[in-house]
Amino acid sequence: MSLPSRASYATLTISYDATAKSYTVKDEATSRTFAPGDIAASNSRFDIYQVNDGNSVEELRLFKSGSQNSQIALTYVTYGIWSTYQPGQSTTHYLTRFAVAGIQTGAAGLPKTGQATYSGSVDGVAAFDGQSYRLAGSNGTLTADFEKGVIRTSLNLRGTTDVASDAIGAVDLGTLKGTGAIGVDTSRYTGTITGLQMDGSFGGAFYGPNAAETGFAFSLTDNGANTAAGVFVGH
Secondary structure (H helix, E strand, O other), rough: OOOOOOOOOOEEEEEOOOOOOOOEOOOOOOEEEEEHHEEEOOOOOOOEEEEOOOOOOEEEEEEEOOOOOOOOOOOEEEEEEEEEEEEOOOEEEEEEEEEEEEEOOOOOOOOOOEEEEEEEEEEEEEEEEEEEEOOOOOEEEEEEOOOOOOEEEEEEEEEEOOOOEEEEEEEEEEEEEEEEEEEOOEEEEEEEEEEEEEEEEEEEEEEEEHHOEEEEEEEEEEEOOOOEEEEEEOO
């Protein structure tokens, strides 16, 4: 299986149409709308939308909000996994993109003093030494110093080799560490992230009143075959 992957937090968006009850995902190259009739499956963690155009399968896995989610209960932030499958005779090409979405904290509503630590879940994909992994069930923390505008994050990655499933990972892959800064007069932040002999970046925001929740996307590479990309969401 070929596994190109990226987390384009600057360009990938998820939009919701309340009238049609549909979601549109869009990046710098293409877009796709998923309507209620495209729901192919649902479990305690995800609603899974699929569209098959005959040449490829487009899929959106939308993380469920609310206390019934068995992974983490979130109210103001969620994430989506937009995947494209292109079956071939010998190799299935699989492109996956990650986005965090929700009700962002207004700049005026962001705390100006104190610190907060957010605990949460990590999801994503990674490729190490020719082996691909899904990172569902990984965990991490983010600490925000609102007075200094400093962000620190630590992500503990666990993987499963069944990248197309939502199974909780059992293979300990290691830890990523990141530092960043909150933008001036915004509730958004960006930073750099390293680990597993890779370097990359992350970007996200605070969500809900008084920055109750947070979420970001990340992407790393060693400029070779090893890559990792995904999201963190927490409260």
